[in-house]
Amino acid sequence: MPLTFLAADPDSAGSRQDEALPHATQDQWRRPYRPGPWRVATAAIALLIAAYMLICAMIIVMAGSPTGAGVTLVAAALGIAFALRLLRVGIWVSPRGLRRVGLLRTQSLRWSEVARVSTMQQPVKWLGMPRSVQGQAVHVERRGGEALPPLLTDHNADFLSRPEAFERAADVLEAWAAEHR
Template sequence: MPLPFMTADSAFDAHEDGDEVLAHADQDRWRRPYRPGPWRVAGAALLLLLAAFMLLATMIIAFAGAGAVAIVCLVAALSVIGAALRLLVAGIWVSPKGLRLVGFLRTRSLTWSEVADVRTAQQPVRWLGLPRTVQGQALTVAGRDGAALPVLLTDHNADFLARAEAFDRATDAVEAWAEEYRAVPA
């Protein structure tokens, strides 16, 4: 069964330069310009393993005759499965429409006309999303109206920790999309 949220678009993997990254840009769908990192996949795998045990417990409880408790366990297991899937979907997505920052609890979309600049900068970044900060690279976006926008990607997040080359390819791809589609100010 194909899982489209687990793989990057083939155009992102096949080409290194920004011009050819946009080869399939005429399709009107959201794409992640990179693959989920090993930390993100490992976290989701652990959640799915936990959900498997919860479903086994649900089955045992249901066969024991405690239907109400089994339903509660089933809802809890389905919630853990939903959390694992949401963890895998989280990240940056691009399309000809704009840029989408998918977090664990919320999603924020920006049209290309709202984006003034997308660039990579050296700055303190959060390590694996924890409060601890380290010096690293971050892909930042500047809004046209001067609004404070969140950091898109860092080289120390769950997708790019110890994967500097993948971070460089992902930032190049997002910058290429921004260069191609953001509106030039009048």
């Protein structure tokens, strides 16, 4: 496994960091882009807090309070589950269709249900917060005409400060839609 962060020139150490993840099998769901630094940093902080909570649970058990340790252990497990789910959030594609994985729910569309995938200029939320800025968003139009919220924006946790990665991911999604419709 190449350690690109140790190389003076990251391009010479193997694949680029922004490239889509390679997969041997084409039938599996896969993300056409890498998770962004904001998403990975948030998950790492959640895992760090969960590790401290696990240590606290061990200390609480040694102090003689198993119920307090149990509550702390459950909270740590929820923190770990949150971090792992946060890393899975995003858009996934396969020959069967398009899947939007959210923090609490997942929505899948077959390619036959998709009329068009396009990129538009519009106000988008900055890191999912209420503040809106001018940016780009990838939209999916369903065959029935039902409007769906944007799939990706250039100001979300995966693409903030990585405009070339957003362009590449939008192009890949549009190509998948054109190929499999």
